[in-house]
Amino acid sequence: MIELEGLTKRYGGKLAVDNLTFTVRPGVVTGFLGPNGAGKSTTMRMMLGLDRPTAGDVRIDGRHYDRLTDPLKYIGALLDAKAVHGGRSAHNHLLCLAQSNGIPARRVHEVLDAVGLTAVARKKAKGFSYGMGQRLGIAAALLGDPQILMFDEPVNGLDPEGIHWIRHLMKSLAAQGRTVFVSSHLMSEMALTADHLVVIGQGRLLADTSMAGFIAQNSRSYVRIRTPQRERLLDVLHEAGITAVESGSGVLEIDGGKPERIGELAAQHHIVLHELSPQQASLEEAFMQLTAESVEYHAHTDTPARPWGADWQKGD
Numbered sequence: 407m408i409e410l411e412g413l414t415k416r417y418g419g420k421l422a423v424d425n426l427t428f429t430v431r432p433g434v435v436t437g438f439l440g441p442n443g444a445g446k447s448t449t450m451r452m453m454l455g456l457d458r459p460t461a462g463d464v465r466i467d468g469r470h471y472d473r474l475t476d477p478l479k480y481i482g483a484l485l486d487a488k489a490v491h492g493g494r495s496a497h498n499h500l501l502c503l504a505q506s507n508g509i510p511a512r513r514v515h516e517v518l519d520a521v522g523l524t525a526v527a528r529k530k531a532k533g534f535s536y537g538m539g540q541r542l543g544i545a546a547a548l549l550g551d552p553q554i555l556m557f558d559e560p561v562n563g564l565d566p567e568g569i570h571w572i573r574h575l576m577k578s579l580a581a582q583g584r585t586v587f588v589s590s591h592l593m594s595e596m597a598l599t600a601d602h603l604v605v606i607g608q609g610r611l612l613a614d615t616s617m618a619g620f621i622a623q624n625s626r627s628y629v630r631i632r633t634p635q636r637e638r639l640l641d642v643l644h645e646a647g648i649t650a651v652e653s654g655s656g657v658l659e660i661d662g663g664k665p666e667r668i669g670e671l672a673a674q675h676h677i678v679l680h681e682l683s684p685q686q687a688s689l690e691e692a693f694m695q696l697t698a699e700s701v702e703y704h705a706h707t708d709t710p711a712r713p714w715g716a717d718w719q720k721g722d
């Protein structure tokens with residue numbers, strides 16, 4: 407478990423993290439979201455004792471990071487995949503980490519195998535592709551078999567197979583009862599991986615909720631209907647006190663409507679339906695709705711800005 411209490415970080419005049427209080431619990435994958443510059447990396451760095459808070463506190467299983475003996479046995483983190491001594495082989499890099507943290511050398515082989523780097527274990531890390539560097543960073547995080555894992559943008563630079571692999575890795579680590587805390591800009595990926603979400607904007611907590619709750623609270627849910635008997639259906643719905651709006655191309659939309667009730671009404675009145683589908687906004691839409699006010703770095707373009715889509719991720 408990771409507990410934050412009033413965590414605050416100021417860089418000169420810039421309040422990067424503003425009084426954050428939340429708990430990251432074991433057994434689920436918790437996604438950490440926020441627009442660029444929201445303070446995610448700064449928060450993660452303070453969790454790991456790499457940055458000193460201006461105020462407030464972070465506890466890892468009840469203790470401060472700098473009070474943990476052999477910290478890699480408590481918390482493993484992937485923050486910056488490039489932070490590897492490039493002149494060392496993957497094997498030697500992990501061996502050095504193991505030796506300085508009281509971890510048996512056999513774990514090096516186990517984690518190299520777990521991340522699929524056994525074949526290149528003796529190669530120098532500086533020759534690694536970005537994706538291989540990510541895998542090596544993940545191997546280092548897993549080295550001490552910790553109960554808490556933290557990943558900052560873990561799918562960056564990974565190919566589809568790698569993304570699939572890390573999604574399953576995170577879910578299985580959580581299913582083993584571990585605490586898994588992961589930041590990502592890739593909303594579609596987060597929607598598939600995280601059970602719980604913590605969202606920040608301009609350093610402040612915007613949401614701390616389940617994935618389903620987050621989408622329900624921050625987006626519109628409605629029922630979409632297509633029928634060749636539009637006027638007839640509108641009359642029947644009106645009589646039943648249900649308001650439908652027309653959204654073009656003959657499509658009707660009912661906010662918060664129950665498809666069962668609408669289907670039954672249509673059947674009772676022998677109205678043909680070509681479509682009756684519940685609609686829920688995606689995580690990306692819900693996220694953009696919630697954070698619209700706290701996006702600091704807007705794109706200036708004539709086309710609508712979609713800073714959280716998969717296309718944006720490519721240029722990250």
Ligand SMILES: Nc1ncnc2c1ncn2[C@@H]1O[C@H](COP(=O)(O)OP(=O)(O)OP(=O)(O)O)[C@@H](O)[C@H]1O
Pocket residue numbers: 417420421422440441442443444445446447448449
């Ligand atoms: N060492 C530093 N000195 C001064 N300002 C900093 C420092 N590190 C971060 N900041 C500022 O603090 C704010 C939060 O930055 P941070 O990197 O934590 O955000 P982030 O949510 O991780 O962003 P991104 O999604 O772009 O990675 C930003 O305005 C950033 O410019």
